[in-house]
Amino acid sequence: MKQNRGLANFYWKTYIVSVSFIFITIVATSLIFRAIIKDSYYGSLERELKTEALLLSQVFSETQKPDIIRWWKLEGKSRITIININGDVQLDTHYNPFKMKNQLTMPEVSQAVRDRWGKSIRWSEYIGLKMFFVAGYFEYDDKPPMIIRLGIPIYVIDRTINKTTSTVVLGGVIIFIIVSLFSFFMIREVTYPIMKIADSIRSFSNGNLSIRIPNFRSNDLNLVSYELNRMIDSITKGKEELSLIKDQTIKILSSMHEGIILVDRKSVIKEINKSAKEIFGYQSRNLVGKNLFSLIVSRELKEGVESIIKGRNTVSGVVSIKVPDERRIEFTCTPFGSRTGVVIVLYDITKISKLENIRKEFVANVSHELKTPITSVKGFVETLTTMDGFDDPLAKKFLYIIQKNILRMENIIEDLLVLSKIESGAIDLPEEIISINDCINNAITVIRQKYNARNIISSGMEYGFMVRGNPRLLELAIINLIDNAVKYSNDDVNVLLDGDYRRVIVSITDRGIGIPPSDLEKIFESFYRVDKARSREMGGTGLGLTIVKKIVEAHKGLVKVYSTIDRGSIFKIELPRFIEY
Incomplete structure (x- = not known):
């Protein structure tokens, strides 16, 4: 009902505006036409009075017959006044000329004396009427000059003009009525399809997907109707597809092990899947529409969401929550749409963290437990090889093999202990400002002592670079990379x-055998070797690059590798630079 009333209001507003415009146009035209008629009539009357004055001047130049004056007055002609050059009234058809004062002060008379003709509209004190006067100055041979003035009451002129104007107004009224009726039907003809289209669109927007716009008498409107129906069909089809996609997305999100939360810019939850509810311990509650941080207290997660809203593309981190047991949750925040919201992906890494802690403890304990017997065995082997009288070549060969493997096991245990300390945070990373140049020089010195015959070339050392961190660990990382290159x-x-x-940036470049592309992503994994046989021959533990990566990441840096088979490799360590301002 409200819709129909609104459309009807549209029709009547259109009609009233149109009729008002027509009315104003007709009134304005009538006023303009009246002004034109008035000007035209006064001009015509002035010419008529001038003609009469000229004729009268010719008559009175010959003789002054009282019969003419009486006839003129009886016929209701204009008022005639004859004035001599001195301004004295000689004759007047409507007043006693002897009682009239000098007329040279009258505007029409003074103008006629000056310009031959004069006119004015003024109040006549002698007959008590407002008059339109036209005066002419005439001069004939052997006759004294005279001024003939003719006057007509303004009410007579207005009566004539009003009569003509009444005819115009009557015509305007008739035209207004005809045009108003015509507009009524024309506007109805035009607005009805518009109202019908608006009604159909409103019905469609309210959910009536079966509505279609009918055809009309106008071909142009039928084209609009056809295109709108096509648009409605397209939107209906798209809505059905979106509904299907939404259902599929909800099913996929519900079946995912990862928690998914979509929040808007104010951190209000728009979507949340089952796994996210379980992670935070809200399995049975409807959380849509609630503020995320009224349910979860996490500074890291809140800062991550705010960073995305402010412009960052990805924020990751780990939070600890109690629901009721302590859980470790890894999260990744990414922008949604044109930053209208944030998608939060949650991974419950509680079990993985526990297993990782067990692994670290196991590695540390085993390393410590193995170190003592390995040291003992190493001591016994060294004792046997230096004993007097122990000259059996086969026994010495076996002892050498034992000694070599003990040394390799010692290296593995040492690397495992270092790795365990880094992962557990047992090694401090003090906020100490250190020179990376010194770390490189110390690392090169260690390698040169180990490999006397090899040449290690350093460049760029003339520039001093400072970083924050642990000098011993950074030296170890550089030593491991240079050692591998050698x-x-x-x-x-x-x-x-x-x-x-x-x-x-510290770059270590070699021209060695290179690393296959398939192995580049794996070389930083623990105990991974590209060439296992050669690695064992060289005494490698498979932990050197893992230690390098852990040390660099602990210093908030990156380690990168570029390699080509048979042409060599480049390892790069990138660390945040410290600049003192």
């Missing part, structure tokens, strides 16, 4: 120091 290359090893205003 082991797997028969040529010189280059160490390049470079950087910019925010980074320090």
Whole structure:
């Protein structure tokens, strides 16, 4: 009902506006026409009075017959006044000329004396009427000059003009009625389809997907109707597809082990799947529409969401919550749409964290437990090889093999202990400002002592770069990379120091055997070897690059590798630069 009333109001508003415009146009036209008629009539009357004055001047130049004056007055003609050059009234058809004062002060008379003709509209004190006067100055041979003035009452003129105007107004009224009726039907003809289209669109927007716009008499409106129906069909089809996609998405989200939460810019939950509810301990509650951080107290997660809203593309982190047992939750925040919201992906890593802690403890304990017997065995072997009278070549060969493997086991245990300390946080990373140049020089010195015959070339050392961190650990990382470069290359090893205003880059380049592309992503995994046979021959533990990566990441840096088979490899350590302002 409200819709129909609104559409009817539209029709009547259109009609009233149209009729008002027509009315104003007709009134304005009538006023303009009246002004034109008035000007035209006064002009015509002035010419008529001038003609009469001229004729009268010719008559009175010959003789002054009282019969003419009486006839003129009886016929209801205009008022005639004859004035001499001195301004004295000689004759007047409506008043006693002897009682009239000098007329040279009258505007029409003074103008006629000056310009031959004069006119004015003024109040006549002698007959008590407002008059339109036309005066002419005439001069004939052997006759004294005279001024003939003719006057007509303004009410007579207005009566004539009003009569004409009444005819115009009557015509305007008739035209207004005809045009108003015509507009009534024309506007109805035009607005009905518009109202019908608006009604159909409103019905469609309210959920009536079966509504279609009918055809009309106008071909143009039928084209609009056809295109709108096509649009409705397209929207209906798209809505059905979106509904299907939404159902599929809900099913997929519900079946995912990862928790998914969609929040808007105010952190209000728009969507949340079953796994996310279980992670936070709200299995049976409807959380849509609630503020996320009224349910979960987590500074890290809140900062992550705010960072995405402010412009970051991805924020990751780990939070600890109690629901009721303590859980470790890894989260990733990414923007949704044009940053109208944030998608939060949650991973419950509680079990993985526990297993990782068990693994670290196991590695640390086993390493410590193995170190003592390995040291004892090493001591016994060294004792046997230096004993007097122990000259059996076969026994010495076996002792050498034992000693070599003990040394390898010692290296593995040492690396495991270092790795365990880094992962457990047992090694401090003090906020100490250190020179990366010194770390590189110390690492090169260690490698040169180990491999006397190899040449290690350093460049870029003339520039001093400072970083925050643990110098012993950074030296260990650089030593491991240079050691690998020397082991797997028969040529010189280059160490390049470079950087910019925010980074320090240490590059170690060799021209060795290279690393296959399929192994590049795996070389930083524990105990992974590209060439297992050669690694064992070189005494590698498979933990060197893992330690490098852990040390660099602990210093908030990155380690990268670029390699080509048979051409060599480049390992790069990137660390945040410290600049003192």
